[in-house]
Amino acid sequence: MCGIAGWVDWECDLTRQRTVAQAMTDSMACRGPDAEGLWLSERAALGHRRLAVIDLEGGAQPMAADRDADQVVLTYSGEVYNFRQLRETLRAAGHRFRTRSDTEVVLRGYLEWGESCVEHFDGMFAFAIWDERRQELLLARDRFGIKPLYYAVTDTGLLFGSEPKALLANPGFSAQVDAEGLAELFGLNKGRSPGHGVFRGLHQLLPGHTLRVERHGMHPTCYWRLGSHTHEDDLATTTATVRGMLEDIVERQLVADVPLCSLLSGGLDSSVITALAARGLQRQGMGKPVTFAVDFENSDAFFRPSSQRPSQDAPFVRLMADHLESQHTDVMLRPSDLAGQQEHTLGARDLPGHGDMDASLYLLCREIRRHSTVALSGEGADEVFGGYPWFVDQPPESMRNFPWRSTIPDIASLLSPDARQRIRLEEYVADRYAEALAEVPYLEGEAAADRRIRELSYLTLSHYLPLMLDRKDRIAMAVGLEVRVPFCDHQLLDYVFNIPWSMRTTSGAEKGILRAATADLLPSEVATRRKSGFPAVQDPVYDEQLMARLEGWLADRSSPLDDLVDRQHLAAMLQDETQAGVGWRRSRALAKNLLEIDGWMRRYQVRIC
Template structure:
C-alpha cells in the first residue's frame, strides 16, 4: 500500500534538498507506518512510507535497478494482483529478482516494457518512476482511481504525492483555494483531474503522465468503452461468478492478517461469503467486522433510505459463512468528538462533507487495524451493478444532471445551503454542475442500435463509474490509510467493470430488482434474508444526542465571531441550525457538519481563499 511523494527539478541538484524531501515524506507517515525511505540523484528526489503487506523484509522503497543507460528508481503504492504471472514472464525474459515483492515486479516490468507496463497490471496502484536512462519521470495511476495520486507542475519540473498534504509540505507551494476549488467542494461531481488546491491536479485514473525537460505529457491507457454484449442471461451470470471467484482469490493474497468489512448488504455479504469459502479450502476462517451504533438495532426507525438495521443481516451472514465476526459498536461521544473530526479533515485534506459517515468509517477502520492489516470491502458494487435508488427513479433517469444529485436534493437538501448568499452567488454552482454534466456525457459512446432507454441506463452507469465512485474510493482510501489499513475493493477489478458495464440493463435487472446479476451469481453462498434484502446505504446514527452535540459545537463556534469560517458560512443560518429543537435526521445535521468541517479545515490548513 504505502504513501509516495517526490520532486523533479531540472534546474537544480535535489541531492541538497533533504529537508524538503523529508518533510514531504513524513506527511505520509500514517499511510506507511512500517518503514520510510528517500532517494535522490541529480534532478530527481523520491520519498516513500511503507505499509508492509507482501514480502515484509524485501519490499523496501524507493527501489532501484541499475541499467547500462542509468538508474531506474521507483516509489509505488498499491497492489498488483497478477504479479506472480508477470514475474514468471519477466523471469523468462532474463530478469533476475532479489525480492518476492510485487513492487520489484512492477519496477522490472517498467524496465522491460516502459510505461506500457500499465496495460499489463491488474490491481490498484499509483507509482512514479524516475528513468535515469532518459531523464524523465513517469507517473501511472490505476484504471478506476482506487489509489490517489496528485501532481503540481513547477516552472522546471513537478511535485507529486499520494495526497495533497505531501505537495503542500514543499516550500514552493502555498495553500490556496479559489472559486473553482470551492465549487468542487460543494458539488458531488468529482471532476476528473481536479484537486481543489490551486496549481494542483490529480493524475487522472487510467493515465500515464510523463515529465521531462520538454514539459508534461499525458497518455490515456484505459477508459470505459462501449462494446457489444453477446452473452445470454445464464452465460452472463456464470461469467460474473467466475470473475468474482478469481478476483477474490487474488485479493486474499497477503503476508499479513486479512479480514472483510461486512455490512449485511448484498455486496459485502457476497464478497465475505466467497472469501470464506475459498479460505475454508485452506483450513482458515475469515475475520469479519461490521460497524454499529449503540442502541441502533433496538431503536431503529425506518426511513426512505434505510428500511432495516444492518446487524441482524450481518449476523446471518457470519453464521452461514462461519466467519470470526466482531461488531464495532460506536457511541455518540466518539462520533461527535472534535478530535476525531479533526483527524478526518487531516486525512482528507479537505472538508469533504460526509459527516458522521466519515467519522464512523475512521473509527471502524481504527478498530479493525488493531487486528488486521488488509481488509476486503464491498465498495463500488452499487456503481458496477446498478444498486442505488436513482437507477430505479424515473425522475433521476431522465434528469439533465448527475443522477445522484437528484436523490441528494430530495433526501439531504442543498449541500451549499450553509454558505453566505454573496459567496453562493459568486460560485454559481448550478452552472458549474451543468457544465460538468454536459462535459461528462459527451464522453459516452452509444452502441449501434441501442434503444433510448438502454442508452439512458448506460449513461447513468457511466456517470457513476467515472465520477461518483471516485469520491467514495477517495473517502475509503483516506480513512483507511489514516490508520495504516489497506482496504481492497474486489468490485473495482477492471475486467468485472468492463463486462458488467456493457451488459444491457435488461440483464442487470432482469427481475426488476437492484443488482440482479450479482444476486444471482452469488445466491448459493447467501442467506435467504440477505438475498431478499432491499438496498440500504452505509449507516448513519439516528441518535438525537449526536445532533445536539453538533449544535453545542456550533454554538461554541458562534461565540468566536472572528473565526474565518464566517467568511464562508452564513452566521444567521448557522445560529438558526444550532438552536433548532428537532435534530435527528442526516438532512437536519448536514449544515452543522459542513460548518464544523470547514472550521477545522481553516484551522488546520490556513488556506488562502480567493472569493472573487
C-alpha cells in the same frame, strides 16, 4: 500498500534538499508504518513509506535497477495481483529477480515494456519511476483510481504524493482555494470533477492514465477507458460469467503475507465478497474468515427506517457470520466516541469529508488494524451493478444534473447571493455536467431508456465512485490498513457496464444479476435484502452535540467562511424546522457539511484567493 512522495526540479539541485524531501516523505508515515526510504539525485527526489504486505523481508523502496550505467528508480503504492504470472513472463525474457515482491515486478516491467507496462498490471496502484538516463519521470495510476496520486506543477518542476499533505510539506506549494475549488466543494458536493484536487494548482492523475514529465513538458496518456459494445450473452451465460469472474477476482486478492479480514455489513455486497473469500480460504487451507462490523450502542432504541436505510445491519451481520462460521467482531461505538474525531478524519483526508460517517469508519478501521493489515470490502458494487436509487427513480431534474445531487440537501443553498455569483456556481456545475456527458461511450442504436442508464452508469463510475474510493483509502490508510475492493476490477466492469438494464435487474431487483450469480452463497434473507446505507448515528445525544457546535459556529464571526455563508438564512432554516415539529433533518445534513468545510479551512489555514 504504501505512501509515496517526490519532487522533480530542472533548476534546483535536489541533493541539497534532503530536509524538505524527508519532510514530504515523513508526511506519509501513516500510510507506511513499517519502513521508509529516500532516494536523491540532482534532478529528482523519491520518497517512500512502506506498509509491508507481500515479501516482508524484501521489497524495500525506493527500489533501483541499473540500466546502461544509469539508475531507474521506483516508488510504488498498491498491489499488482497478477505479479506472479508477470514475474514468470519477465524471467522468460531474461530478467533476474532479487525479491518475491510485486514491487520488483513493476520495476522490471518498466524496464521491459517502458510506459506501456501499466497495460500488463492487474491491480490497484499508483507509482512514480525516475529514469536517470532519460531524465524523465513517469507517474501512473490504476484504471479505477483506487490508489490516490496527486501532483502540482511548479515554476521549475513538479511535486507529487499519495496525499495532498505530501505536497503541502514542500514550501513550493501552499493551501489556497480559488473560485473553482469552492465550486467543487459547494456545487458538486458528493461528487468531484475527475482530476481536480480542490486546492489551487493541485491535480489528481486521472484513473487509467500515465503522465510522462521531462524538461520540455508533460505528456499525459490514457491507457484504459471504459467502452461500449453489444452484449451477446443470454441470461444464464451472463449469470455464470459474473459468478466466475467474481470467484477469480476474490481468489487473486487473498494473496498476503499478513493477517487478512473482511468488512461485513450484512448487505449483499460485503456478504458476497466475504462468502467468496471464505471459499477461497478453505481451498487454500487457511481456515475460517475473520470479519468485522460496526454499529452503535442502543441502536435498536433509536433506529428509524428510511428510504436510504430501511433496515439495521446487526441481524443480517449475525446471520451471515453464523452462516460462514467466521471469527467475527462487532465494533460498538457510542455517540461520544465520535466527538473529537474530526481532527483525525480531516488529517486523513486533507479535504472536507462526511463528518460522523468518516468518524465511525475511522474508528472501525483503527480497531481492525489491531488484528489485521488487509481488509476486503464490498465497495464499488452499487456503482458497477447500478444499485443506487437514482438508477430507478429518475426525477426530471436529475436529467439536467448529476443524479445524486437531487438526493441530498444542497449545501450551496447556504451561500450568500454574492458568493454564488462570485463562484459562478450554477454555470460551473452545468459545465462539468456537459463535459461528463460528452465523455459517455454511447452505443449506436441504443433505445432512449438504455441510453439514459448508460449515462447514469458512466456518471456514477467517473464522478461518484472516485470520491467513495478516496474516502475508503484515506480513512483506512490513516491507521495503516490496506483495503482491497474486488468489485473494482476493470474486466468485471467492462463486462457489467454493457449488460442490458433489463438483465442487470433480472427478477425486478436492484443488482438482480449479482443476486442471481451469488444466491447459493448466502442465506435467503441476506440475498434478498434491500440496499441499506453505512450505519449512521441516530442517538439524540449526537444531535444535541451537533446542534451545540452549529450554534457556536453561528455565534463565531471569525470563521473563514464568514464572507461566503448566509448565516441569517441558516438560522431561519433551523428555526422553521424546529417550529414545524420536524426536527432539523435537512439542516442536520447541511450543518455537518458546513462544519466539515469550516474545520478543514481552519486546520489547513486555507486562504481564499
